Amino acid sequence: MNLEYLQSFYVTVKYNSISKAAYHLHLTQPGLSMQLKNLEKELGSNLLIRSNKGVKLTEEGKVVFNYADTLLSIKVNIERDLKNLQQDVPRLLIGSCKSIGEYALPCTIFVFKKLHKELDINMEVNNSSEVIKKLCDHSINIGIIQGNPEEDSLDIEYITSxxxxxxxxxxxxxxxxxxxxxxxxxxxxxxxxxxxxxxxxxxxxxxxxxxxxxxxxxxxxxxxxxxxxxxxxxxxxxxxxxxxxxxxxxxxxxxxxxxxxxxEFNYYLCYRKNYVLTKYERMFADFITSNKRAFC
The missing domain is CATH 3.40.190.10 (Periplasmic binding protein-like II)
Structure with a gap:
């Protein structure tokens, strides 16, 4: 099975739009449509019902979508672990909403870095809905958001109110x-x-x-x-x-x-349900959900 086509299918369903998915995947709409058709041809099943309102999963599409989430997570884990073996410096990528990412988190990252000097830490700051999108399309693996997400494919851990x-x-x-x-x-x-x-x-x-x-x-x-x-x-x-x-x-x-x-609202750390956190991601999750997190 072509995993590139599978990811294109997954992202299209998440965005409920071929045009939005094509933009996110840096593809033309005809190019994305061809990938979707090739995947359907490869599997011998119609996966999507296309209309002016977006796309809708067929019964076969629902089955493939559920497996796609698992397979793409496994793919990310394999690539991550292989990359870590090839690199001397372990890396940590964090996605965060603006309100906590621009103000409270810099001190947390500074303290965490002092505890783990070997770690290369990067943070991307967006609004919460964009952080959730990036988690769901596998662009990032851990995110910090404002409010409880209406997304049942994510696990969450309470940080603070x-x-x-x-x-x-x-x-x-x-x-x-x-x-x-x-x-x-x-x-x-x-x-x-x-x-x-x-x-x-x-x-x-x-x-x-x-x-x-x-x-x-x-x-x-x-x-x-x-x-x-x-x-x-x-x-x-x-x-x-x-x-x-x-x-x-x-x-x-x-x-x-x-x-x-x-x-009133809460901040949460979140990640995909079937994603296995790396050693450093788990350590950061434990750190930021503890009273050691050192917010600015």
């Missing part, structure tokens, strides 16, 4: 507001695909308020850019407490309490 709080410039003459008063303030949100925006949206929907009811002036895909906007007096935003604690302590930003709104 946090809260999205409304913060404004220290010059703001308010400490406590109602939801109605918040509607009048210029609000900055994270991008559409971020978990932070999803949490804010859900919290307000539970109170019968839509994001469209709020005075959203713009969205940014960087917590640091949002902080800069607030410091410049452009608006207010819901940000994780873990990333604004220093500014709150220094009096550069201030927390504004909103009536009836409390947005």
């Amino acid at each position: 946090d809260e999205l709080i409304l913060v404004g410039n220290s010059s703001e003459n308010i400490d406590h507001i109602t939801i109605e008063e918040l509607k009048k303030l210029p609000l900055i949100l994270r991008e559409e695909s971020s978990n932070a925006r999803y949490l804010v949206k859900n919290a307000f929907q539970e109170k019968g308020v839509l994001l469209e009811d709020l005075n959203v002036i713009y969205s940014l895909n960087s917590p640091e850019a949002i902080k800069s906007s607030i410091l410049a007096g452009k608006g207010v935003a819901f940000l994780p407490k873990i990333i604004v604690k220093n500014e709150l302590k220094k009096g550069l930003l201030k927390q504004i309490t909103v009536d009836e709104i409390k947005i």
Whole structure:
């Protein structure tokens, strides 16, 4: 069986789109379609039902998809172990969401590196949904995300809890507001695909308020850019407490309490269910889920 074709099939199902999968795999759409047809021909079964709405697995496709997940994980493990044998320096690749990856994790990685000087550590920072995609398509093997993923192919381990709080410039003459008063303030949100925006949206929907009811002036895909906007007096935003604690302590930003709104969540380490963590991945997982993790 051609494992390249099998991976193309797997990624297509994950993205539910030939065009999105082709973009991710760096293939043309006709090239990807040909690979899928060749796999179906090789197996003698129709695996996908194609339509304008995306792709849907046939019964045969469901069987192949379940095995594909296992086979591709085995392939990754083989390549990893062979590569480790050929290299003198062991490597650790971590995918992380922005809120913890840009602020808390650098100190954790620094301390972990001091304990394991032989290790080459790399971290990729994206929003949580992108980290989950990279895990599912085997681009990374361990990830750190905000919130519990709605993805039953992943195992998770609790790291720590946090809260999205409304913060404004220290010059703001308010400490406590109602939801109605918040509607009048210029609000900055994270991008559409971020978990932070999803949490804010859900919290307000539970109170019968839509994001469209709020005075959203713009969205940014960087917590640091949002902080800069607030410091410049452009608006207010819901940000994780873990990333604004220093500014709150220094009096550069201030927390504004909103009536009836409390947005709590957890950070998790996650990895594919059938993936066997390497020695160093397991050591890092144990380290970051312990009280030794040394967040900045």
